[in-house]
Amino acid sequence: MRTFLAPVLLLAAVLAAAAQGAPGPGTPAGAAAPPPARPLTAAAADLGARLTWDPLTATGYLERNGHRAAFKLGVSPWILDGTELARLDPVELRDGSPTLTAAAAAALRSWFSRKEEEKASQFHVAAILIDPGHGGKDPGALADHVIGGARRRIVEKDLALTVGLRIRDRLKERWPTRTVLMTRETDVYPTLEDRVEIANSLELGKNDAVIYVSIHANASFNKNARGFEVWYLNPDYRRKLVDGSELPDSDKDIAPILNAMLEEEFTTESVLLAKRILDGMGTVVRDASPNRGLRAEEWFVVRNAKMPSVLVEVGFLTNPLDAALLAEADYLRSLADGIYTGIVDFVDYFENRKGPSSP
Numbered sequence: 001m002r003t004f005l006a007p008v009l010l011l012a013a014v015l016a017a018a019a020q021g022a023p024g025p026g027t028p029a030g031a032a033a034p035p036p037a038r039p040l041t042a043a044a045a046d047l048g049a050r051l052t053w054d055p056l057t058a059t060g061y062l063e064r065n066g067h068r069a070a071f072k073l074g075v076s077p078w079i080l081d082g083t084e085l086a087r088l089d090p091v092e093l094r095d096g097s098p099t100l101t102a103a104a105a106a107a108l109r110s111w112f113s114r115k116e117e118e119k120a121s122q123f124h125v126a127a128i129l130i131d132p133g134h135g136g137k138d139p140g141a142l143a144d145h146v147i148g149g150a151r152r153r154i155v156e157k158d159l160a161l162t163v164g165l166r167i168r169d170r171l172k173e174r175w176p177t178r179t180v181l182m183t184r185e186t187d188v189y190p191t192l193e194d195r196v197e198i199a200n201s202l203e204l205g206k207n208d209a210v211i212y213v214s215i216h217a218n219a220s221f222n223k224n225a226r227g228f229e230v231w232y233l234n235p236d237y238r239r240k241l242v243d244g245s246e247l248p249d250s251d252k253d254i255a256p257i258l259n260a261m262l263e264e265e266f267t268t269e270s271v272l273l274a275k276r277i278l279d280g281m282g283t284v285v286r287d288a289s290p291n292r293g294l295r296a297e298e299w300f301v302v303r304n305a306k307m308p309s310v311l312v313e314v315g316f317l318t319n320p321l322d323a324a325l326l327a328e329a330d331y332l333r334s335l336a337d338g339i340y341t342g343i344v345d346f347v348d349y350f351e352n353r354k355g356p357s358s359p
């Protein structure tokens, strides 16, 4: 929001006014010695703040890294970031020039620093990693169906790639400068080394997070099983993946990535990401296919929020109804849009909080 300030002139105007040497009122005789004060221009330079001062309205502000402390000559309080009142020594004229007391300068210095630390501690999604399951020599699940009178083979690796690419494209379109990576962009099977390299290639700062979304399709011996679901990945689940033996056959390909994340604690962020993706899918799928909900072995409470990780199962290839949907390009596009919406909702939420676990 904007401050109360009337249109102001820039620092050049201050310097011009100072150069004119207009005499100021000075210190009245008999008054107590004023607190130590320095010319506002020098104090601003010390603070590393940009000074804007309008002699006509006797108002101005100091600005540093997007934070603004506004004042009116001779008036306390100041107004910080347009909303917060602060009882600081007022700016006073001495010898015709605005001055700032040492106490006010120190208070402003700590306020600017505090604001900058708050900003620095906010989490930021540095990258989104989309992992279309399987690929190349590994088709994942597959099933043959007669759809519209024609025999069709539905293959997990293909639809996972179609969905993954569209999610990637939409994310890039929304956030051109954000890093959006794919574990594969074609029909190839990324080796363990390839996948680990992708995960490790990200240079992360202290508050950087990476979102990992793996796209799969289900298969079941029960031909009636159908619907979509989202798994959030907790550490126990991940730990079992060290050798992949605990994974369903169709999902062994995610073991390397999950292993690369072993050092990360499970987080509520994974649950929240999973929930938003599920909601996003529910919005586009509606009653075309059942919502099977969130899946995990257990719910956990959390510490580390750096890699929210989910696995999306878009439907059952083994079910004729789901297979007919998954054979349609339009349906895959809708699914991708739903997942995309969930990711965007999550990122907006994640980046607009103070820290990893605040509500």
Ligand SMILES: [Zn+2]
Binding pocket: 133, 134, 140, 141, 156, 215, 216, 217, 250, 251
């Ligand atoms: Zn799979």
